[in-house]
Amino acid sequence: MEGVIDAHTRDLLTRRPGFDWTVTEFVRVVDARLPPRVFLRHCPELDGNVTTPSHVPVVLQLLGSDPAALAANAVQARKLGARAIDLNFGCPAKLVNRHDGGASLLRDPRRVHAVVAAVHQAVGSEIPVTAKIRLGFSHRRLALDCAKAAEDGGATQLVVHARTRDEGYRPPAHWEWIGRIRRHLRIPVVANGDIWSLEDYWKARTLSGCRDVMLGRGALADPWLAPRIRHWLETGEQLPTTPWQVRASTLAEFAALQRSTLPDRVVTSLVKQWLSHMRQRDAEADLRFQAVKRINDLDTLLAGLACEREERGHSRFEPA
Ligand SMILES: Cc1cc2nc3c(=O)[nH]c(=O)nc-3n(C[C@H](O)[C@H](O)[C@H](O)COP(=O)(O)O)c2cc1C
CATH class of the missing domain: 3.20.20.70 (Aldolase class I)
Structure with a gap:
């Protein structure tokens, strides 16, 4: 794509x-x-x-x-x-x-x-x-x-x-x-x-x-969609809903890979782009997106995605 x-x-x-x-x-x-x-x-x-x-x-x-x-x-x-x-x-x-x-x-x-x-x-x-x-x-x-x-x-x-x-x-x-x-x-x-x-x-x-x-x-x-389909075809069993931590670690690995060749400014927008695809279908990803969308520093953004979130939609994470 x-x-x-x-x-x-x-x-x-x-x-x-x-x-x-x-x-x-x-x-x-x-x-x-x-x-x-x-x-x-x-x-x-x-x-x-x-x-x-x-x-x-x-x-x-x-x-x-x-x-x-x-x-x-x-x-x-x-x-x-x-x-x-x-x-x-x-x-x-x-x-x-x-x-x-x-x-x-x-x-x-x-x-x-x-x-x-x-x-x-x-x-x-x-x-x-x-x-x-x-x-x-x-x-x-x-x-x-x-x-x-x-x-x-x-x-x-x-x-x-x-x-x-x-x-x-x-x-x-x-x-x-x-x-x-x-x-x-x-x-x-x-x-x-x-x-x-x-x-x-x-x-x-x-x-x-x-x-x-x-x-x-x-x-x-959902980065687990293809594995979800494969697993179901092979076993007849359904994988659990993809946990937020899997999405967050996928985004963190993505940032690390991109960082080897691209400036942080570009990587920050690529991470937000992928997160915005995730938020279309996942409420937690949407809350995270709302919490980090104005952050322009890559490390701060990644910390915001990795932190634990408190109930009622408030993130424990406060951008500096
Ligand atoms: C941002 C974006 C870029 C895309 N780029 C390509 C492309 O380079 N080549 C291609 O064959 N399809 C491209 N597509 C189309 C998708 O491969 C796919 O056919 C389309 O999104 C419908 O499938 P989906 O509902 O699973 O996304 C693109 C779609 C989007 C949204």
Whole structure:
């Protein structure tokens, strides 16, 4: 997720078993072949086995609209060690769409096909090429055509975020639409959108018929969501609600990792960004967020997250 999930986040989220694979933020391709440093910035794991430290594979994602430029960059990424390329046809950002990238290609399935086919022809015999779509740009009428275009172009897997571009991130996600697509495709289809809990997971699986799901914001809101799903699948038992101390120590480790390369000022806002994802679904995280949101010193912020909180919403912690 652009601006949110980087190599450190991938590392932390995959330390407990749960994820089968992860994807980088998109690397935006306009027309030129990008220098290696751009790929390495988005995917530092290229320097090693292209996995997280817990050996979960990392897939490199490209976003663009020019088939030849995407193919050339896919070749570049493969030379740098990429083990799979994912193509983004889902980004709803106005700037990206204005420049004809992300979900804007869903208005014409032929363009989806052209991009996937070009990248597949360039690298598909060596590494898998996968695709991620939404249900359409402003309507769903082309959803199946776009999905088939990706498959016919050579995609080996398709992730479907069950909303149109115009629906942004507004609930609900139309999981049953993923099922309609899945029934017409031969390649594996992965369900995505609004999976925040074990119950959502099961509902998305049931309505879509997909064996696999992709987690986005839900995994940030609850770093135990993927392990929770895995544990339940393997044992039939439910893990307890993720305790605040687990969230706090995840944020503290995140800060420590980020601090090795970024100034404290930036790390402070990254920690608050992750906390604000947690607070969407957790009352304790929301109280903590309210207590620390104006703190600008990283150590003071981390102390505020780690301290014990007294009842009635008052933190024992008083910022200096
Ligand atoms: C801030 C933000 C950045 C995102 N960046 C990307 C991205 O770079 N590549 C991508 O495929 N999806 C990206 N997404 C979309 C998510 O991967 C996911 O498809 C979407 O949020 C729906 O799933 P969720 O409800 O589980 O979050 C982004 C979403 C958000 C909120």
